[in-house]
Amino acid sequence: MRKDFSGYVFLLLVSFTVLSLVACGENEANQSGVEEVKMELVEVPDTVHTTQNSVDYAGTYKGVIPCADCQGIEVVLNISMDSTYTHSIKYLGKGDGQPVVKTGKYVWINGGTIQLEGVTDGPSKYKVGEGRIWQLDMQGNKIEGDLADKYILTKTN
16 A cells, blocks of 8 residues: 655645745845844833832941941841841941940831931941842932942841
8 A cells, every 4th residue: 555645746836836935025125125123122111010019138247347537337127028237337446346336217218228217427328139138428429430349238137
């Protein structure tokens, strides 16, 4: 018993011919002055997910930041989910070695930065990230330059 495949071969040849003609026709249309439509991706800001509602930010952050006339300033900042903070700074190698501790409330600015209320004699704004926070300068800008990585506090718990 032998099967006749001539019908299948004919169908395959016809399909190949039609596909070739369509492909050539599209190529000629593109070369005849028809412009291609190109789509550009536009980034839409995510207004639902912010650091405040999508990062596990509550906890204690520690680091030693640069000091002009001492060995460094040990900073410990505890931020709680109830919008309260405890901020401790200790000058290393200077003074009595006792930390200056302030407590109060903080507020969110732009969904990713907190401002410590009641702090007027030093930086009061911190950019919050996953597992770390960045101390910002007095105007609320990220500190840049060679020492920028020294202004990062790391989450300890």
